[in-house]
Amino acid sequence: MRVLQVEAVVERLLRELAGMELTVAFAVLILLSGFVVGVAVARWLGRLLVRLDVPTAVEGTPFERTARSFGTSTVALLSRLAGLFVFLVAFVVALRLLGVLATELFVARLADFFPNLFVAALIVILGLLVGDKAHVMVSERLSSVKLPEVTLIPSLVKYSIFYVAGLLALAQLGVATAALLVLLAAYAFGLFFVGGLACKDMLTSAAAGIYLLLTEPYTIGDEVRIDDQRGIVQEMDVFVTRIESDEEEYLVPNRLVFRRGIVRVRS
């Protein structure tokens, strides 16, 4: 009788131990495969980014330069971040499996928070890159304009993009961003409303100009009369039509062509 009882206890213990061992093995397997997949993802993403010409796209941006000074690069940073994320997910899953993490624990909550953190980091990096790139591109575009105040515009574009990226990242982390959002809304409203108001004439001209360019009711070389101004069409673009008479050259906004109509002079 005694022997039987001992046997039963040993058997149960053994079975439990086997189950435990299996779980540990499984957890280690997950951890390992997480590591492998993470490295693979990092490699693959790095290669994909190079294939997509990201290194040339980000060249010259301050973010890339800072990354270089730390002995790394934007591409390496991004791909490593993705690899790390995969590994961390595997790590958390493994810990869960072992039952080490109880769901109500703070660490467990933190684990749930990982994806958000990852996306936020991604948004910050992308925001920095796009902002810097926009700054470089806009200032290149404006380099022919020799006006000191014009240097303000690229900075404005850059910080607007930074602001939006920061806002998105904070929202991703669950920080209260309502106040910042209101500020952004006011800014966007100002930009679009005031900008739209200021560019009203340009926009109507452009709309008319697109029609004129597509259908070409009159073309370079035709003699026309718009608004009592008569001459030969020298140049047409989206916004204006240049009409030249013997003495003078008129720049007619295309919206006037629509509002007043145009007379083609047949000779």
Next chain:
Amino acid sequence: MTDLPDLLGAVVEGVDAVLLFSPSGSFHEQFADLDLPVVVVSAEDAVGAERFVELPLEFEELSERLRFGIEGAIQQGYVDGDAVLACAAKVFGDDIDSVTRVRADGFERSGVYDLFVNSRAEPSVIRDVLEVTIELGKKGQKGKQVGALFVVGDAGKVMNKSRPLSYNPFEKSHVHVGDPIVNVMLKEFSRLDGAFVISDSGKIVSAYRYLEPSAEGVDIPKGLGARHMAAGAITRDTNAVAIVLSESDGLVRAFQGGELLLELDPEEY
């Protein structure tokens, strides 16, 4: 006993200004403390020079390059019309390797600078058309030597002084010279007879145009054919610039105001 620097120093003795043709940044810096005005002539202002003349085309012929730089420097008021200039340029190497002493009034001004800068069309448009013409002259159309005539700028007037030979292939198209695919198009259409008309901003207005200017009093060198005559005449009647690729001798010539201003051999580019 005379030293070589003493002998050759006479070349730069008493000059009024120095013209540097496409200098490198470090070369240009050496001239920073010089009392004389330094004018940089190059394709783009890479050294941030105070006085700068843009070179729209890397003239292979040194004298053409110098001529352009000097005319540009005079036009922009950097040097006087009767100044004595030292021109430093590269002839064989990648760095500046030669110095020439030029009297600004010692040669006849050809107006090649005016051709680019003071014509109606934008300088970049004229440069693009010249490049297309040079390329066309170098390769020809399918290996065969072709001729071509481009009338650039003042397109409205040019259109009124010409008539279509056939349907205009560029009607309702909005292509500009310098667009990537356009060079091929221009090459294809160059086998058509007639002239290309290009507007001030580089839009290709028409191909297949028969120019009808009055050729009265146009003075172009003897031996050039009807295409050159038409080019000279249309530029006299309008404010356009005409760029011609000769079918017989393969040279590229530019006309403005009825006069031949520039002659280039495409093979040298």
